[in-house]
Amino acid sequence: ELENEVKKAKSFEPAISEFIVTTTGPKDQKIEKLARKITNAHLTNNLFSVDVWGWEDIVNKLAEYSELIRKHYSQFIIESDPKDILAPEYQAVLDDSRELIKKYMPKEALTILEKLKHRSWENAKPILKYKIYSCIGLAKLRMNKSTEAGKLLIKALKYNLDNENAIYNCALGHLLLNQLDEAYILGRKLLKMDNLSDNGHFIIIQSSPTTKSFEDVLSEVPPISQKSSKVAHALSHLAARKNDFKNAEKWLKIAIKNNEEDSPYIKGDLGEIIYTIVKEDDKTIYTGQISDFQRNKLKDALSYLKEAWETIEHTETREYKINWILTISAIKELLGDFDGAIKGIEIALEIEPKKALFKENMAILLYKNPNKDNQEAINILNEIPDNKKTSQALMLFAELLKNENNGNDSEQILKELLKKDLSEEDIGRAKKFLLDIYIKYNRINEANDVFNSLFKPDDRNISNILYKARISKISDDINNTILLLKQAMEHITNSTSIQHLLQLADEFYYLGLYKEAIIIYEKSVESSLNTNFTHRLIDSYYKSGEIGKALKICKKLREKYNKPLEYVSEVEIAIYNEIDDLKETKKLIKEYLRIFPNNMDMEISQSFVDLRSNNLENVDNFLNSNLNLSEITLQQFIELIRLCSYRDFNELKFLFLLYEMRRKYFNEYLAHA
Numbered sequence: 001e002l003e004n005e006v007k008k009a010k011s012f013e014p015a016i017s018e019f020i021v022t023t024t025g026p027k028d029q030k031i032e033k034l035a036r037k038i039t040n041a042h043l044t045n046n047l048f049s050v051d052v053w054g055w056e057d058i059v060n061k062l063a064e065y066s067e068l069i070r071k072h073y074s075q076f077i078i079e080s081d082p083k084d085i086l087a088p089e090y091q092a093v094l095d096d097s098r099e100l101i102k103k104y105m106p107k108e109a110l111t112i113l114e115k116l117k118h119r120s121w122e123n124a125k126p127i128l129k130y131k132i133y134s135c136i137g138l139a140k141l142r143m144n145k146s147t148e149a150g151k152l153l154i155k156a157l158k159y160n161l162d163n164e165n166a167i168y169n170c171a172l173g174h175l176l177l178n179q180l181d182e183a184y185i186l187g188r189k190l191l192k193m194d195n196l197s198d199n200g201h202f203i204i205i206q207s208s209p210t211t212k213s214f215e216d217v218l219s220e221v222p223p224i225s226q227k228s229s230k231v232a233h234a235l236s237h238l239a240a241r242k243n244d245f246k247n248a249e250k251w252l253k254i255a256i257k258n259n260e261e262d263s264p265y266i267k268g269d270l271g272e273i274i275y276t277i278v279k280e281d282d283k284t285i286y287t288g289q290i291s292d293f294q295r296n297k298l299k300d301a302l303s304y305l306k307e308a309w310e311t312i313e314h315t316e317t318r319e320y321k322i323n324w325i326l327t328i329s330a331i332k333e334l335l336g337d338f339d340g341a342i343k344g345i346e347i348a349l350e351i352e353p354k355k356a357l358f359k360e361n362m363a364i365l366l367y368k369n370p371n372k373d374n375q376e377a378i379n380i381l382n383e384i385p386d387n388k389k390t391s392q393a394l395m396l397f398a399e400l401l402k403n404e405n406n407g408n409d410s411e412q413i414l415k416e417l418l419k420k421d422l423s424e425e426d427i428g429r430a431k432k433f434l435l436d437i438y439i440k441y442n443r444i445n446e447a448n449d450v451f452n453s454l455f456k457p458d459d460r461n462i463s464n465i466l467y468k469a470r471i472s473k474i475s476d477d478i479n480n481t482i483l484l485l486k487q488a489m490e491h492i493t494n495s496t497s498i499q500h501l502l503q504l505a506d507e508f509y510y511l512g513l514y515k516e517a518i519i520i521y522e523k524s525v526e527s528s529l530n531t532n533f534t535h536r537l538i539d540s541y542y543k544s545g546e547i548g549k550a551l552k553i554c555k556k557l558r559e560k561y562n563k564p565l566e567y568v569s570e571v572e573i574a575i576y577n578e579i580d581d582l583k584e585t586k587k588l589i590k591e592y593l594r595i596f597p598n599n600m601d602m603e604i605s606q607s608f609v610d611l612r613s614n615n616l617e618n619v620d621n622f623l624n625s626n627l628n629l630s631e632i633t634l635q636q637f638i639e640l641i642r643l644c645s646y647r648d649f650n651e652l653k654f655l656f657l658l659y660e661m662r663r664k665y666f667n668e669y670l671a672h673a
Contacts, residue, residue, distance in 0.1 A: 002031060006038055006050055020051045027054035036196060040224050049224075090120060090128055097135050104317035106142035113139060130159035134169050141176070144320045150176030164190060168199040175206050183207040198228045205234040214239055214247060229259040233266055236273070245277045264308035268324050271305030274298070275327055278334070283498045287533055289526045290334060302331050322348050329361070338369040356388040363396060374400045391417060391426045395433050407441050428454065435467060442474045462488045462500040469507060482511065489516065498524050502533060509536050514544035527553050528560065535567050542571055551575045564592040573605060585609050600632060604639045611646055619647055629660050634668055637661035 002021060009019045021035075031052050039049045093116045100109035113136045120128065133156035141149035153173030160166040171186035184207040190200030201221050208217045217238060218226075225231050232255035239247035252270040259266055278294050278301070279285050290298070309324045318325075329344025345362045352358060359380050366377035381389070381397045389397070394417045401410035414434045418427065431454045438447035451471060455464040469484035488504050505520035521537040534553065541550035554572035557565055569592050576585040589606045593599065603622065610618040623643060632640070637657065644654045665671040 002034060002050075002052065003038070009048065016048045018051070019048050020053060022053045022058060024055050024058075027057065028052070036224070040222070043224055043227060090116065090124075094131050094135060097139070101135075101139055101142060104142075104312045104315035106139040106320075107316045110136060110139040110143070126159040130156050130163075130166060133159070134166070137169065137173065142317065142320065146176045150174070164193055164197070164199065168203065171199075171203040171207075175203070180207040180209070196222060196225055198225065198230045201225045201228070201231045202234045205231065205238050208238065210241075214242055214244055227254070227258055229255045229257075229263075229266070232258065233269075236269065240273060245273055245280070248273045249277065264311035267304045268308035268321065271301040271303075271308065272323070272327050274301035274304070275331055279330075283524070283526070284334070286497075286499045287502060287524075287531065288334070288336075289529050289531055289533065291526060291529065295335065298331050298335055302328060302335075305331070319351055322351055326361070329365075333365060333368070338365060338371070341365050342369070356384045356390070356393070359384050360390065360393045360396070363393070363400075367396065367400060374403050378404070391420070391422055391430065395430060398433055398437075402437050402440065407437050411437050432467075439467075439470050439474055444471065444475055447471050447474070460487075460491060462491050462496060462504060465491065466500070466503055466507065473511075478511070482513065485511075485513075486516070489520070492520070492523075506536070509540060512543075514540040518544065518546075528556065530557055530561065530565055530568060538568065538571055542575070547575050547578070564588065564595050566596065570602070573602075577605070577609065582609055582613055586613070600636050604636060604643070607643055608639075611643070616647070619643065623647065623653065629657075629664075634661065634665045634670060637665070638670065 005021055006019065009016060035050045035052045039051075042048060042050065093112055097109040097113050097116075100106070100112075113132060117132050117136070121132070124132070133152050137149045137152035137156065140152065150173040153169040153176070156173075157166050157170035167186050167190055171183045171190070174180070174183035174186065183203055187200050187203030187207055190197045190203060194200065205217055205221065214235075218235065221231060221235070226235070232251045236248045236251035236255060239245070239251060249270065252266060252273060255266050256270060274297055278290075278297050281294070283289050284294060305324050305328050309318075309321070309328065312318055312321060325344050325347050329341045329348075332338075332340035332344065342362065342365050345358055345365060348358045349355065349362070363377040363380040366372045366380065367374065378397070378400050381393060381400070384393060394413055398410040398413045398417075401407075401413070411434065414430050414437070417430050418434075422430065431450055435447055435450045435454065438444075438450060448471060451467055455467070465484055465488040469481050469488065472481040472484060485504065485507055492501065492504075501520055501524040505517045505524065508514070508517035508520065517540045518537065521533065521540060525531075525533045525537050527534050527537060534557070538550045538553050541547065541553070550571060554568050554575070557568050558572065569588060573585055573588045573592065576582075576588065586606075586609055589602055589609065592602055593606070596602065607619050607622045610616070610622075623640070627640070637660070641654065641657050641661070644657060662671045
C-alpha cells in the first residue's frame with residue numbers, strides 16, 4: 001500500500017521534496033523501515049523523502065503546539081494544580097530565551113534564564129528544571145563557556161531521562177568536556193532509538209576514537225544521513241581534527257547546501273578552513289606568492305566569513321566570534337588589502353580595547369603596510385603595558401627601532417628579553433634579531449659572540465652558514481663570503497624551507513652572482529606572479545645575459561595582467577630596445593605611459609626611440625616642454641643632457657641643464673665628470 005502511494009506521489013505537479021503518510025494506527029517498525037529504504041533509493045535519484053507517522057508521532061507533533069490544542073481541544077485539557085499556575089509564564093520565558101539565542105543574544109538570554117531559575121527552582125517540576133538547565137547550557141555554549149555548558153547539559157538529563165533531546169544534550173555535554181567514551185555510549189543509545197537519528201550520528205562521529213580513520217567513520221554513516229547538515233558538519237569537524245582540511249572543506253560545503261537555517265556558524269567554519277588550507281603553503285605566507293587558484297580560494301573564504309560576520313556583527317555574538325573578524329583581517333593582508341586588514345583589527349579593538357594581542361596585530365600590519373611609517377607601529381606598541389608585552393611584541397619593537405636607525409634601544413630591548421624565562425624557540429629568534437642588529441651596524445666582534453652562542457661549531461645547516469656569510473661580508477672578506485654561500489648551496493635538500501632558499505638566493509643576487517641566484521630562484525619563485533622575487537629573477541636573467549628568459553617572463557606577466565606593469569614592462573622595453581625592435585619598443589612605451597603618465601624615465605626612453613627613428617620633432621618638443629627639474633634624478637639629468645648634445649640643441653638650454661644638475665648634485669662625482 002505504501003509503495004502504491006509513493007508511486008502516485010511521483011506524478012505530483014510540481015514535484016515534491018517530502019512525502020509524509022499519516023495513520024491513526026500504532027507505529028509500525030516494518031513500514032518505517034520500508035519508508036527509510038525507499039528514501040535511500042530516492043535520494044540517489046534526487047527524488048523526495050518518505051516518512052510514515054503513526055498515531056504516537058502525530059500526538060508528539062501536536063504536543064509541540066500547546067496553543068493549537070487549547071484552541072481546538074480545550075475539553076481534553078485538565079487544569080493544573082495551583083502550584084503550576086505560573087507554568088505558562090515559565091514557558092514564555094523559556095521561549096523568549098530560545099528566541100534570543102537564535103537572534104545571537106546569548107548573554108541577554110542567560111540573564112532572564114538565571115532569574116527564572118532563581119525564582120522557580122525550589123518548587124519546579126523536573127521538566128522545567130531540565131529545560132532551564134538545557135537553555136542555560138546552550139546560552140553558555142554560544143558564549144564560548146564550553147566547560148560550564150557541558151556540565152549543565154549533563155546535569156539536565158536526570159530531569160528528563162528518556163527524552164531523545166535530553167540524551168543528545170547530555171552527550172554533547174560530554175563532548176564539550178572531552179569525555180568521549182561517555183558521549184559515544186549515549187550516541188549509540190540514540191541510534192538504537194532511531195538508526196537514522198541525525199543527533200545520534202553527530203555524537204558518534206564527534207566521539208570516534210583518534211585511532212579510527214576518517215574513512216572508517218564515514219563508512220558507518222548511512223548515505224541518507226550524510227546529506228544532513230548536522231551530520232556533514234560533524235564530519236567536517238572530524239576531518240579538521242585529523243588535519244584533513246580538504247575533507248573538512250568538502251563536508252562543510254555539504255552542510256551549507258543542506259542547512260535550512262542559513263547558519264552563520266557553518267559559514268564561519270568554512271571560511272576559516274579554506275584560509276587554513278591556503279596558509280599551509282609556507283611559500284604563500286613567507287613570500288606572498290599567492291597563485292591565482294589560492295587568490296580565488298581566499299576570496300571564497302572571505303565571502304563566507306563576511307556573510308557570517310554580517311549576520312552577527314550588531315549582536316552580542318560579535319564578542320564571542322572575534323576570531324572571524326581576525327581571520328578576515330588576515331585574509332585581506334594576504335590579498336594585499338592592508339587598509340581592509342587594519343579595519344578588521346580596529347573592529348576587534350572596539351570589542352576588546354585593552355587586548356594586547358590585538359594591538360600587536362595592529363602594529364605588525366602597520367609595519368608591513370608600505371603606505372605607513374614605522375613610527376605608527378611603535379606608537380601602538382608603546383600603548384601596551386610592559387608586563388603584557390609578549391616576546392613577539394618585544395622582538396617586533398626591536399625590529400622597528402632598528403629600522404628607525406635606533407640600534408641602541410633595539411639592542412637593549414633584546415638583551416632584557418633574553419634575561420626572561422623564554423622557550424628555546426624564542427631564545428633563538430631573539431638572538432637572531434640581535435645578530436641582525438650587529439650585522440647592520442658592522443659590530444663584528446659582538447656579531448661573532450652571538451653567533452657562537454646561537455650555533456654549534458659543527459652545525460652545518462643553511463641558517464648557520466648564511467649568518468656566517470653575512471658576518472664575513474661585513475668583515476670585507478668577500479672571497480670567504482662567496483665560499484660560504486656556495487657551501488650553503490650544497491646543503492639544499494627537498495626539505496629546505498622556502499625562507500632559507502630565498503635568503504640564500506638574495507645573498508647571491510646582492511653580490512652580483514646572478515647565475516647562482518638564478519639556480520635557487522628557479523626552485524622557489526613562482527614566475528607567473530608579479531612579486532619582488534619574480535622581479536629579482538627577471539633582473540638576474542637580464543644581467544647574466546639570458547635576456548630571452550627575462551623577456552619571456554615579462555611578456556607572460558603583461559599578457560596575464562592585461563596591462564603594463566611597473567618594473568616588468570620597464571625591463572621588457574629595455575630588452576626590445578637592445579635588440580633593435582623599435583616597433584615593439586614604441587608600442588610598449590605608449591601603453592606604459594597611458595597607465596603611468598609623467599614617468600620621466602619612460603618619457604626619456606621614448607625620446608631616445610624617437611631619436612633613433614628620426615622623429616626629431618618629437619624629441620625637440622619634449623626637450624622644450626616644461627620639465628620639473630626639482631624632481632629629476634642625477635641619471636635623468638645626464639640622459640637629458642645627452643639628448644641635447646645629440647640634437648645640437650641650443651647652447652643656452654644645454655648649459656642650463658648642466659648648471660642645474662651640478663647645483664642640485666654638487667657633491668656627486670658623476671655630476672662633474
